[in-house]
Structures are given as structure tokens and as C-alpha cells.
Amino acid sequence: MNHTIEPAASGRAKCRGCGRAIAKGELRLGERLPNPFSESTDMTHWFHLECGAYKRPEVILELADAAPDTDGLAEWMIDVARRGIEFRRLPRIDGAERAPSGRARCRNCREPIAAETWRIRLVYYEEGRFNPSGFLHLSCAKEYFETVDITDRLKHFAPDLTADDLAEIEAELAAV
DSSP states (O other), rough: OOOEEEEOSSOOBOOOOTTBOOOOOEEEEEEEEOTTOOSOEEEEEEEEEEHHHHHHHHHHHHHHOOOTTTOOOOHHHHHHHHHHHHHHGGGGEEEEEOOSSSSBBBBTTTOOOTTSEEEEEEEEETTTTTEEEEEGGGGHHHHHHHHOOOHHHHHHHOOTTTTHHHHHHHHHHTOO
């Protein structure tokens, strides 16, 4: 597949990673996949570069290896992608939120996540789509992800988090 990095031709495409629009002229990552509806053409899934580094690290590293001087790929994006490969579950992070009820169970410990406590949203990448896959206690993050250095990903995929929210999350992760 010939993945690509190019400026957005219009502002209509939405990022597959975060769901927000990709502004016209903004550099974007195009992941080319076989089209399930046509044997003769491929389809392209578009991502913000940062979302691509967080959610599709294999594609970012493939592009970086193919053309080390790829425009738009900052060194920190390549480092983020390498961490996503090293810690294979990191690309599943889809943000953080307070649990609205106590019905959800943690994917790691299987215990209920109490209402109004912080939880991490998870997604799986299957057949070109990100599918919701449950939640995780903050206290289970180290065991599940094998690292607690996840606040940059949480902040990116939950842009409504305030500085106080992030400080609270970081304190809880540090206590693990």
C-alpha cells in the first residue's frame, strides 16, 4: 500500500482517529487499504498526523522508514509511534472521562467502575474501523498498558479535560 501525507484538499474529511474535521490545507495522513467493494481500487482513511501517530503507529513508522525526510513527520511523532509499537495496547486509548454510572466493568480487573470516578475509554482497530471496546480504571493502567505515561494520549482524545482534571488524573496515575 502507498500511504501518503498530503495537505487536505477541502475541509470535509473527518479524522478516523478523533472524529474531528481536518481543516483545508492541514497536513493529513492517508492510510490506503483494499476497498471491500471493488477489487480494482483502494480506499483511503484520513487522519490528523498526530492522531495517526497515536492510533496507527505502524503506518507512521512505515512512512518514516520509506522516506526519512517525509514532510510533516516531526521527530516527536515518530517517537510516539515507536512507543505505540513498544507498548502494543497504547493505540487503544480513546480518552478519559468520569463514569456516568457504576454499570461498566474494567477490562483488566473485571470489577465495576464506580460512578463519578475516572475511566479510560478503549477502542480496537478492526477492518479499518475503531470499535468501542470498553473501559479501564486509572488504577489498572500500569498493568494493562505496561506504562503510566499516557496523559498526552488522554488529553489528545479528550480535549474537554481541564488542567485540574489532568492534574487529578496524573496524581491518580502516579499513585499506582
